[in-house]
Amino acid sequence: MPAPDYTRSRAYRAAACAHLPFGVSSTPRGRQTPVPVVIEDAQGVHLTDLDGNRYIDFTLGYGPLLLGHTPDCVQAAVSREMARGLRTATVHRGEAALADLLADCVPTAEQTAFVTTGTEAVQLALRIARAATGRLKIAKFRANYHGWIDNLHIAGAPDNDGPSTIGQDPAASADVVLFDWGDAVQMASLDSSFAAVILEPAAINPGCFAPPPGFLEAVRIATREHGIVLIFDEVITGFRLGLGGAQQRYGVLPDLTVLGKVLGGGLPIGAVAGRRDIMHDVASGRLLHRGTFNGNPLSLAAGFAAVSHLRIHAETLYPRLDAMAADLCAHVNTQAARTGIPACAQAVGSAVQLFVGTKGLTCIGDLTQVDRAATGRLTDALLQRGIYTLPRGLMYLGTPHDDADMATTRQALSEALETLRT
Ligand code: PLP
Secondary structure: OOOOOOHHHHHHHHHHOOOOHHHOOOHHHHHOOOOOOOEEEEEOOEEEEOOOOEEEEOOHHHOOOOOOOOOHHHHHHHHHHHHOOOOOOOOOHHHHHHHHHHHHHOOOOOEEEEEOOHHHHHHHHHHHHHHHHOOOEEEEEOOOOOOOOOOOOEOOEOOEOOEOOOOOOHHHHOOEEEEOOOOOHHHHHOOOOEEEEEEOOOEHHHHOEOOOOOHHHHHHHHHHHOOOEEEEEOOOOOOOOOOOHHHHHHOOOOOEEEEOHHHHEOEOOEEEEEOOOOOHHHHOOOOOOOOOOOOOHHHHHHHHHHHHHHHHHHHHHHHHHHHHHHHHHHHHHHHHHHHOOOEEEEEEOOEEEEEEOOOOOOOHHHHHHOOHHHHHHHHHHHHHOOEEOOOOOEEEOOOOOOHHHHHHHHHHHHHHHHHOOO
16 A cells, blocks of 8 residues: 655654654654654544544543543533633632542542642552551552653563663652562562552553452452552543443442543543542641642533533443444454464453454563564554554544444454564
């Protein structure tokens, strides 16, 4: 097939790098090959780049845009809010409104504190846990991602426990102890020196792994036994695996929940939600919870509109998205088996991960079998065919994806897999 024309995206990048480091505002976006395409317009789940190339979007803003780029309910709510003036850093009714709605939707959200990003919410959750227990140590799981703060931006892969980037302060993670996600037996080594255990309850970042039976329960039992605060990082799984997130889906309740992404309806947000007794220090003002843009009216209005929409349509919307994701995985796995190409896909809810180099994974440790370069070649071939995914092979589905989009995507996947033979 003829290569798409990326002339204008290339020219933009060359010029942008003059004053914008790496030509982007978040490093992974600059790694798209053959060039980071510059998006000019986004409607529903359809993107158009500067050269006029069109894509079906499966990045959905790296997850937040479950309702696509132009949901009517969010656009109307943000316009209404704009008309009242920005009111940044004032007390406004949107704050309690979204906290009340969360208390209705998320099983453990008795109280919610808002911040501006998921990373900040993780930082706040750690602070709350340390204040509540008077302890310092944090248990983290290898290959789980919790944002880019120095404390937890380590062990990004199952076989590398080091920092994720140059420039990190090793002292910041000195109190972090690493465990293998999914291994219930290791939870026996937790003790009462730990302030918190933090984890992705379904490991979407490592590659869409559902928790093995008994794992979350073992974490819950051990943390309860030793008075450790259990933090579910539901920045991705919140409102994606269902209205009540992973905790509702798997029936294991944390003490604190970190939220972000979908919660903001596409605008920046982060939140820590939790039981009243653990949130006590925040509620009493003893624990500092600061931030100029915390609870900004536009994000909260967008989030309220999006979550209200999800609440009304949850019964039909989530099963439909999950079925579409399962269908996509089945297609990839069938094609791989038919052609003998070592590739596979797995999904949790409406998040799908493509892998090349392996015919299936049973645990996060198996990620060492994955051929990252070949997975990148697969997503490049998809991009050429108008399918826009995260370069590491992660795909998010959203409500505007329709049957025609999915048929086009299946066809593109078949063709892109074939390119791996050559
Ligand atoms: N936690 C998880 C599980 C995430 O996936 C992310 C971001 O992808 C974060 C935290 C950090 O959120 P943000 O990018 O909004 O800072």
